[in-house]
Amino acid sequence: MKLIALGLNHLTAPVNLREQVAFDAESAGVALQALAREPGVEEAMILSTCNRTELYVSVSAGAEDVPQAWLSRQHHLTAGKLDEFLYRHDEDEAVRHMFRVATGLDSMVLGEPQILGQVKDAYQQARDAQVLRAPMERLLQHTFAVAKRVRTDTRIGAHTVSVAFTAVRLAEQVFTDLRQACVLLIGAGDTVELAARHLVDKQVRRLIVANRTLENAQELATRYGGYAISLGDLPQHLAEADIVISSTAARQPVVTRTMVEKAVATRRRKPMFMVDIAVPRDIESSVGELDDVFLYGIDDLRQVIDDNRRSREAAAREADAIIDLQVERYMAWRRALSLRNPAVDLRQHAETYRDEVLEKARAMIARGKSPDEALAYLANTLTNKLLHHPSARLREAALSGDMDLLHAAGRLYGITEKPEVSED
Known part of the structure; x- marks a missing residue:
């Protein structure tokens, strides 16, 4: 069997393409089983976040191109559309890539810890779908151990700037005193909760949390002293928000241009600052064309993040040295599987x-x-x-x-x- 890591991320593909190949939690399980049924595919795992969609597969000889063809078919894309945006790593390079992803070395935010939880979620999805065998099961367990060691032995996580923190910091540059701002958070996942935590630290004047499931919004709002609404109530409350930060798993935009136009009119042209850190995007891209609206997407945050990257580059080099050693250890175990005793x-x-x-x-x-x-x-x-x-x-x-x-x-x-x- 050959191990392959195939995917695209924030460095290789624009957000409009990333959102086309994203998998949500509901579709990932079915997709995994479909992928595992492809000829020559022995094992599979799908990692899909706001910044990347990756397939980790073990394939038999001659089936190396099956995952890429499947990914295009799965998302109804024309043949060849993904070719220039995809990267592929085989065998030890695939192992190294997985280790670097899980430790945050391949993230937009160098060393960010949230990706490890997302890798663990992807692992659990693959286990639930029963598409893992001993080699990849061992690889994932090894990955978690490597990530823990990198966190313990290096300063890669010191002063880490998350995407959520970056969004809040950017908002603070527009509204120099967040104590006078009303912030609307859309979603109730980890990213939104991190944003809520940072906003509370900044003593934001008012916090509104909107989510498809009102109970989830209420739970989050209660923890951070906010007010909860359902997504259906967004049009009535959007005009109250000076700042909107959105990160849901919706397949279609939850904030439309029409909704924002009405909100801006109600606000009498008072500017709105909006950050969309979801993939697929939560806010229609044409909203950015409106006067008095400042819309930032996930890729727009890169410059702010890069400014904070240099302080962790030395730790990243240390982490890569650890990873190189652990790659060889895992590959030695994998090679032993193919040898007769x-x-x-x-x-x-x-x-x-x-x-x-x-x-x-x-x-x-x-x-x-x-x-x-x-x-x-x-x-x-x-x-x-x-x-x-x-x-x-x-x-x-x-x-x-x-x-x-x-x-x-x-x-x-x-x-x-x-x-x-x-x-x-």
């Missing part, structure tokens, strides 16, 4: 000889031979059969002076050299 072969040969000789000894007794004669035949014949090939090879080694083989045989059979006895 000589101990198994040796035992099988010995058992075959035993059964043959035992059958002949029983036949001797059946023909009237004495049990002692049959046992002697069994012992002598079995000994000769088991030792014939090793003895022949050792004679050849002695004649040719192959001391390595002679010493190895001694270790193999547990034979130690006896010291010579003096004749004095």
Whole structure:
């Protein structure tokens, strides 16, 4: 089997393409089973976040191109549309890529911790779909251990700037005093909760949380002193918001241009600052064309994030050194899977000889031979059969002076050299 990591991310593809190939939590399980049914696919895992969609698959020989073809078909894309945006890593490079992703080294925010939880979610989805076998199961467990070690042994997580924090920081640059701002958070996942935490730290004047499930919105709003509404109530409350930060798993925009136009009119042209960190996008892209609206998408945050990246680059180099070592350890284990265990072969040969000789000894007794004669035949014949090939090879080694083989045989059979006895 060959291990392949195939995907696209914030560095290789624009957001409009990333949102076309994204998988939500509901569709990922069905998609995994469909992928696992493809010819030659032995194992599969799908990692889909706001910044990346990746397939991790083990395939048999000749099936290396199956995952890419499946990804295009799955999202009804024309053949070749993804070619220039995709990256592919094979075998040890695929392992290295997974380790770097899980440790945050491949993230827009260098060292951000949220990606590890997303990898764990993807792992659980694959387990639930029953599309993992021992090699990838071992790889994922190894990945989690590597991520933990990198966090412990380096400062890659020190002063990490999350996407949520970056969105709040950007909002603070527009509204220098967030204590005078009303903020609308759309969604109730980890990213939105991180944003809520940062906003509370900034003592934001008012916090509104909107979510498809009102109970989830209420739970989050209660924790951070906010007010909860359902997505259906967005049009009535949008005009109250000076700042909108949105991150849902919706497949279609939850904030439309029409909704924002009405909100801006109600606000009497008072500016609105909007950050859409969802993929697929939550806010219609044409909203950015409106006067008095400042719309930032996930890719627009990159410059702000890059400014904070340099302080963690030394830690990233340390993390890569750890990863290089762990890649080799995992690959050594994986290579061992493809090797036949000589101990198994040796035992099988010995058992075959035993059964043959035992059958002949029983036949001797059946023909009237004495049990002692049959046992002697069994012992002598079995000994000769088991030792014939090793003895022949050792004679050849002695004649040719192959001391390595002679010493190895001694270790193999547990034979130690006896010291010579003096004749004095």
